[in-house]
Amino acid sequence: MKLGDFKFGKAEIQKLVLGSLMLVGLVYVYFNILLGPLTQRQAGVRQNIVDLDPKIAAAHAQVKKTATLEAAAPKAQQTLAQVSAMIPDGSPVAWFPTRLGDFFKKQGMDKAATRMSTELADKNLPGYRRISWSVDLPRVDFIPFAAAIAQLENEEPLVEIATMMIDTTREDVDAQHILMTVNNLVKQ
Amino acid sequence: MALRLNLNHEILQAERARKRDPLKLSMIGVGAIAACFAAYYFFQLAKMRVIYQEFAQKQAEFETVEPKAIAAKAREEELSVTIRAGDNMVQRIEGRFYWAPMIEQLVNAVPPEAQLTKMTGDVLGETSKKCRLTIDGLSSGTDPRKVAEDLRTSIAESFAKKYKDVTTNFRSLEDGVETVQLNGVARPTATFAINIEFQSSEEPAPAAPARIPKQK
Numbered sequence: 001m002k003l004g005d006f007k008f009g010k011a012e013i014q015k016l017v018l019g020s021l022m023l024v025g026l027v028y029v030y031f032n033i034l035l036g037p038l039t040q041r042q043a044g045v046r047q048n049i050v051d052l053d054p055k056i057a058a059a060h061a062q063v064k065k066t067a068t069l070e071a072a073a074p075k076a077q078q079t080l081a082q083v084s085a086m087i088p089d090g091s092p093v094a095w096f097p098t099r100l101g102d103f104f105k106k107q108g109m110d111k112a113a114t115r116m117s118t119e120l121a122d123k124n125l126p127g128y129r130r131i132s133w134s135v136d137l138p139r140v141d142f143i144p145f146a147a148a149i150a151q152l153e154n155e156e157p158l159v160e161i162a163t164m165m166i167d168t169t170r171e172d173v174d175a176q177h178i179l180m181t182v183n184n185l186v187k188q
Numbered sequence: 189m190a191l192r193l194n195l196n197h198e199i200l201q202a203e204r205a206r207k208r209d210p211l212k213l214s215m216i217g218v219g220a221i222a223a224c225f226a227a228y229y230f231f232q233l234a235k236m237r238v239i240y241q242e243f244a245q246k247q248a249e250f251e252t253v254e255p256k257a258i259a260a261k262a263r264e265e266e267l268s269v270t271i272r273a274g275d276n277m278v279q280r281i282e283g284r285f286y287w288a289p290m291i292e293q294l295v296n297a298v299p300p301e302a303q304l305t306k307m308t309g310d311v312l313g314e315t316s317k318k319c320r321l322t323i324d325g326l327s328s329g330t331d332p333r334k335v336a337e338d339l340r341t342s343i344a345e346s347f348a349k350k351y352k353d354v355t356t357n358f359r360s361l362e363d364g365v366e367t368v369q370l371n372g373v374a375r376p377t378a379t380f381a382i383n384i385e386f387q388s389s390e391e392p393a394p395a396a397p398a399r400i401p402k403q404k
Contacts, residue, residue, distance in 0.1 A: 008210075012209075012210045013210075015209065015210040015211035015214065016210045016211075016214065018211060018214070019210060019211055019213070019214020019215065019217070019218065020214070022214065022215075022218050023214070023217070023218050023221065026218055026221065026222055026225070027221075030222075030225045030229070034225075034229055035225075035228070035229060035232065038229070038232050038233065038236060039232070041236065042232070042235070042236055042239055045236075045239050045240060045243050046239060048243055049239070049242060049243050049246055052243075052246045052247065052250050053246070055250055055254075056246065056249055056250050056253060058257070059250070059253040059254055059256065059257035060253060060257075062257040062260045062261055062264070063253070063256050063257055063260045065260070065264065066260035066261070066263050066264045066267070067260075069263075069264055069267040069268065069271065070263070070267060072267075072271060073267045073270055073271055075274065076270050076271045076273065076274025076275065077270060077274070079274040079277055079278060080270065080273060080274055080277060083277055124272075124273075124276040124280075124314070125273055125276050125277060125280070126269065126273060127273070146288060146291045146292065146295070147288075149287055149288045149291065150286075150288030150289075153284070153286050153287065153288055157281045157284075158281070160280075160284045160285070160311075161285070161287050161311070162310060162311055163308075163309065163310040163311070164287060164307070164308070164309050164310075165306070165307070165308045165309075166306065166307045166308075167305070167306045167307075168304075168305045168306065181310075185280070
């Protein structure tokens with residue numbers, strides 16, 4: 001059978017054109033209606049997976065970070081609990097001047113007058129406030145006083161001396177007049 | 189020559205024409221292509237199913253872990269407040285300015301020829317404590333001004349061993365009107381006032397800048 005023997009007549013050409021149109025139609029329908037949307041959906045889902053990955057990683061990282069903090073928290077909680085235990089309940093005006101007076105009395109300085117001067121919340125320590133006290137020791141010997149200050153600073157970690165004035169009294173050169181501003185941390 | 193007649197030639201021709209029918213050939217070709225397309229489509233559908241499964245898995249994982257992360261974030265804020273408060277508390281307690289060692293240093297720096305009559309001091313700052321002191325006193329000796337100057341330098345040297353940025357200067361230094369008995373000999377006096385400033389603790393170090401990789 002030779003192809004040369006075959007002659008394309010009008011009917012054959014029409015059939016060829018029809019066949020070509022069917023092919024074009026098939027390609028069009030396939031790529032535009034079937035494969036195209038499928039590929040688009042695939043790309044969309046892939047993108048969703050790609051978008052989810054960092055979110056999942058961030059969520060895992062957050063959980064891990066919190067677990068690390070959870071491990072570090074007991075130390076801080078212990079510190080705060082120890083500090084809380086150091087602060088007596090009740091109004092500081094009721095206990096701090098007495099406490100300081102008793103301390104100086106033990107050191108041989110009887111006349112310690114402590115008055116509250118200012119009070120403000122400590123922004124770095126939520127739940128605590130700082131109270132400034134004015135402490136007046138009218139007649140003390142300097143050396144025992146210096147020893148008492150060393151002991152006060154060691155025994156009372158929540159107390160900080162902000163200002164100090166030591167003045168020799170005119171009447172007795174061996175005695176000094178001490179005026180201090182002491183900051184103390186108390187619960188809110 | 190014998191005459192050969194093919195009486196079926198019309199049938200054969202019709203058979204041949206039917207076999208070579210362009211429409212039929214086109215249909216076969218289009219069918220083959222459609223079959224390939226269909227196979228590829230089903231392959232893509234199977235792939236799509238795998239991707240959907242992967243997505244569903246990820247989605248489920250995210251839905252599981254997201255509430256945990258939200259809860260963890262809230263807990264982190266609580267813990268951060270506690271930890272920061274604990275750190276601040278420790279820093280506050282350990283970063284206090286201790287007056288007793290400073291007073292000891294000051295007393296040790298004062299020679300027998302000088303007497304301090306007044307001391308005022310204050311401490312400023314939260315993390316880095318800046319201290320300001322003023323001492324008033326009386327010096328005596330053959331050269332009471334030199335005694336006062338020696339006291340000033342002695343304080344500066346002594347404080348510089350422990351504190352930073354120590355500065356000392358005279359606010360006043362004047363000859364006194366009265367004399368004092370020193371080792372049984374009457375000596376002239378001078379009154380002085382010395383300002384002392386120093387830093388008791390170091391400033392917190394600034395955070396190191398982020399490294400920028402060199403561009404090739």
